[in-house]
Ligand SMILES: CSC[C@H]1O[C@H](OP(=O)(O)O)[C@H](O)[C@@H]1O
């Protein structure tokens with residue numbers, strides 16, 4: 001059966017993992033519809049991983065259109081316990097330069113058209129999200145970057161990722177507002193994913209690849225799609241090296257994660273009052289508690 005403990009969601013400019021061998025393409029059916037694309041199962045230095053192109057391999061889905069629930073459910077159904085998100089981000093701080101890598105440890109949610117929960121329809125749950133990424137996984141990604149001594153890349157451990165709705169980029173007023181909040185980077189995708197991963201008890205962390213200075217920096221042009229993709233392409237080989245090294249470290253030493261028991265005290269509805277339809281739809285997430 002198709003199975004992988006480690007999942008990777010590749011964002012803008014990272015549509016494929018070149019180093020995968022023994023590749024198997026799986027179309028996963030979920031109660032939440034189709035994922036963004038087929039999940040690519042492959043082997044990375046002896047470890048089976050599941051890779052998904054967040055916007056589809058041909059980048060046909062807007063951030064608002066992403067089937068976040070289907071994507072996370074698909075990863076869960078393949079057995080994923082650790083999920084690495086690779087994402088293009090704009091920088092909100094001078095010191096985080098294009099080509100740098102940031103491992104955020106906080107998020108600010110500015111989305112307004114996303115469904116960011118598996119719950120509802122008779123079952124209520126509130127997961128803890130004070131630490132929105134798995135700090136153990138974040139540390140491993142940071143250690144992987146540090147060990148590679150990548151030229152022209154500065155690692156920033158920690159930082160706040162603002163998740164905006166998009167698809168238009170920010171205005172200068174918004175960009176300066178986000179800066180005044182002390183945020184480090186901005187993107188359009190990671191918060192719904194992180195919330196759903198937490199509900200699915202998957203440890204989630206982000207490798208944020210800086211592609212631009214958004215639109216606030218007087219010495220740099222405002223962000224354009226060309227700029228994002230050009231810088232991401234310059235960094236795609238490095239990003240894949242980081243993912244490979246992270247997978248190697250995770251395989252050698254999979255850390256305990258609080259995310260793996262996130263639902264333990266989160267479900268409010270008495271189990272015997274949860275409607276059968278909801279129990280069936282969410283069986284994959286709820287079965288260990290039923
Ligand atoms: C192509 S620029 C805007 C686009 O890039 C980022 O995507 P991802 O997080 O999937 O790498 C950003 O969030 C926007 O979706």
Ligand SMILES: Nc1ncnc2[nH]cnc12
Pocket residue numbers: 088089090091164169170186187188211212213214215223228
């Ligand atoms: N400046 C920016 N704003 C939002 N998402 C981005 N992705 C890459 N750069 C971005």
